[in-house]
Amino acid sequence: MCGICCSVSFSVEHFSKDLKEDLLYNLRRRGPSSSRQLLKSAVNYQCLFSGHVLHLRGVLTAQPVEDECGNVFLWNGEVFNGVQVEAEDNDTQVMFSSLSACKNESEILSLFSKVHGPWSFIYYQASSHCLWFGRDVFGRRSLLWQFSNLGKSFCLSSVGAQISGGADQWQEVPASGIFQIDLNSAAVSRCVILKLYPWKSISKENVAEECANELTQTPAELPEFVSVVINKANLYLSKPIVPLNKTLPEVPLETQCRNSSSVPGSxxxxxxxxxxxxxxxxxxxxxxxxxxxxxxxxxxxxxxxxxxxxxxxxxxxxxxxxxxxxxxxxxxxxxxxxxxxxxxxxxxxxxxxxxxxxxxxxxxxxxxxxxxxxxxxxxxxxxxxxxxxxxxxxxxxxxxxxxxxxxxxxxxxxxxxxxxxxxxxxxxxxxxxxxxxxxxxxxxxxxxxxxxxxxxxxxxxxxxxxxxxxxxxxxxxxxxxxxxxxxxxxxxxxxxxxxxxxxxxxxxxxxxxxxxxxxxxxxxxxxxxxxxxxxxxxxxxxxxxxxxxxxxxxxxxxxxxxxxxxxxxxxxxxxxxxxxxxxxxxxxxxxxxxxxxxxxxxxxxxxxxxxxxxxxxxxxxxxxxxx
Missing domain, CATH: 3.40.50.620 (HUPs)
Structure with a gap:
């Protein structure tokens, strides 16, 4: 369990090297074992990553973690199956190593499709200036987003902070798939396009139907400068569960005990x-x-x-x-x-x-x-x-x-x-x-x-x-x-x-x-x-x-x-x-x-x-x- 956060700014005057005190406090309560921040600056944007770890297994791994290519990873999850994690391993390191080895979008999606367990994550891909984030298929780990009313910054966080008034409210990131943002493009256009890679059932006949419904699960309260689009390549995550069996009986069912002399409910x-x-x-x-x-x-x-x-x-x-x-x-x-x-x-x-x-x-x-x-x-x-x-x-x-x-x-x-x-x-x-x-x-x-x-x-x-x-x-x-x-x-x-x-x-x-x-x-x-x-x-x-x-x-x-x-x-x-x-x-x-x-x-x-x-x-x- 961790508190993870990424604050992104597209303008110098809106950038801060520290999170607001109440937000930082709320994140630390989630992850009392370790706290660390990391700043990544590019020409058009700045990202402040903040990670707070509750140590549960393996070697304590402080977050955020960064590799030699400048990729940054925040992980709030548990790998219980699907991806090999030995008893002495830390799943943050296992997931980050696997992610860093991915050569394209399909491999990233394949990795997250395999994971059995609750998770939310934030991943900064330095070479493409892209920010990836999302939650597992059931949304067992919290992840919120908040977009500034001026379109000059946004924040992803496990937990929000107290805000009064109607503007800049925190909202839950829908568990409808994984999202990707091109930070360079967003900085230049001042429009944040959330590219969605939706969850789809492994069952072939359900693919088209589910794809049509994914966008309806995204919140209607997003600001005008934020939009959600299905990725053009129609790539998706495979749901790690089988579809619901909706078979109906061919003949009416008879319940054995209803015809017995037993007292109902005994x-x-x-x-x-x-x-x-x-x-x-x-x-x-x-x-x-x-x-x-x-x-x-x-x-x-x-x-x-x-x-x-x-x-x-x-x-x-x-x-x-x-x-x-x-x-x-x-x-x-x-x-x-x-x-x-x-x-x-x-x-x-x-x-x-x-x-x-x-x-x-x-x-x-x-x-x-x-x-x-x-x-x-x-x-x-x-x-x-x-x-x-x-x-x-x-x-x-x-x-x-x-x-x-x-x-x-x-x-x-x-x-x-x-x-x-x-x-x-x-x-x-x-x-x-x-x-x-x-x-x-x-x-x-x-x-x-x-x-x-x-x-x-x-x-x-x-x-x-x-x-x-x-x-x-x-x-x-x-x-x-x-x-x-x-x-x-x-x-x-x-x-x-x-x-x-x-x-x-x-x-x-x-x-x-x-x-x-x-x-x-x-x-x-x-x-x-x-x-x-x-x-x-x-x-x-x-x-x-x-x-x-x-x-x-x-x-x-x-x-x-x-x-x-x-x-x-x-x-x-x-x-x-x-x-x-x-x-x-x-x-x-x-x-x-x-x-x-x-x-x-x-x-x-x-x-x-x-x-x-x-x-x-x-x-x-x-x-x-x-x-």
Missing amino acids: RETLEILLRDEHTQRIVQQFIDVLSVAVKRRTLCLAREENLASKDVLKTCGKKANIAILFSGGVDSMVIAALADRHIPLDEPIDLLNVAFLPKQKAGLPIPNVERNQQNHCEIPPEESSPSTAVPQGPHDAEVPDRVTGKAGLKELQSVNPSRTWNFVEINVSLEELQKLRRARICHLVQPSDTVLDDSIGCAVWFASRGIGWLVTEDAVQSYKSSAKVILTGIGADEQLAGYSRHRARFQSLGLEGLNEEIAMELGRISSRNLGRDDRVIADHGKEARFPFLDENVVSFLNSLPVWEKVDLALPRGVGEKLILRLAAVELGLSSSALLPKRAIQFGSRIAKLEETNEKASDKCGRLQILP
Whole structure:
């Protein structure tokens, strides 16, 4: 995980040798291990590159990196597959070496088509005076652009800064492909032409259709002097996933358990389905491919020797390297169970469970606690307040996600009692929410700006910060998660019809309508979710990893006809995400397998804390940045 930035100026009076202080601060929070800047000047333009690294694997490689030809590279990503990266290698160096060896545009596109994993990048090609940049096919890493209203400068950055007023706003770079800018041409013409190399499906019959749709995904708010054009050679990136199987059944489907004597929504319903040999085989294949995805995301990091004293180790054990955003729902439970397979047994796993305190409970006294000296740490000054100096009391927040989270903890403990499961109770008061939304969160969520973005962004920010309580039979300890990697279940609902709108679409348009809804969900996940969540989680110097969006997982699910993944004729809590629920049963998680979908804004109760008469799609006034 890194904070990457490139500021380009076409005029001397608009050029600065330093980034603005607030932008630099936001970038450094993403990459606390190393910070460096590099200036490249040409006759018609100047580029200031700024790189901020969160060291996770291989040798620490400061960014930006430059080769002997003057090419410059900024990389915010992880190579999990597709391009060979050995355990001791640093993927920034591997990618830059491969990129420097590319002789033409086609080879550059071929390289990025191969990479499996989340990424955004900025690459300056000195010989052609071109700037390349883009995001992976799902947009799992944030990248923003900002164009000056005068057309004399522009900036690319992982994260924006607070700006009031209507001009020069930050916008997300669409995850529709890789862009290229000819800097010399832009300087002379004072027109920035964004040449797009779009993602296209490997399936030949979809190429023309997708090409026609790519330009519609670029934002309409670009200034007049900025335009997007498809590259004239019609070169493209090959999507690293197979197309969605939209096959429809030749005859109406009969669900085995609907004709049985089982109670709809019971454990027996899932067990009956698993008696079918074909179903069991597909479920096992799903478990296998998802397990490999989790393995790549839990073992792809340097595990430091624990340097804590022996006395501390006796009371606290080793520190956790992996945390999971944890509600106790089926998505997070399956990820936790699979992570348990691969993380060393003597290493704890942090389960981060967030709750927002009702107003009437915000003033409850905080009990005396025994401090966990290993993981408790000082809160930065801008985050301290009466409610953050010590976390809110551990017993104040029995919200729905806390209840299911505790039940999920017991289920995981029964599956593997030898593992230390750190269930971190993160309680947030209204005062703390309002203070830190203004101080930190609002500019991270933007340019997303709805009530839903506010609720999810704030909930994920507090959860991933990891400051809370460990409550056990023996002690209550204040705790801060030390894990640099956070696993999240995003992508499961989009692919497996987890939202109520999937059921509504199925009821009105059947399986054909459901297929179209699933295709749309995955197509827009970059703009609706992932850029926002990446900015929010990375603000703590942590990296979000998304096992359900592993390219092999998505390809496997895309290859199945929809009825082998979901059955929305079955009740809520069973039919949606059916294949995942069956996998949970196979993993020994039978109770959590039957929990219906509950969005984080409702499960954590943040949606009940402030305005309650808002619609999720309304523009959120609380996110507006004041001068």
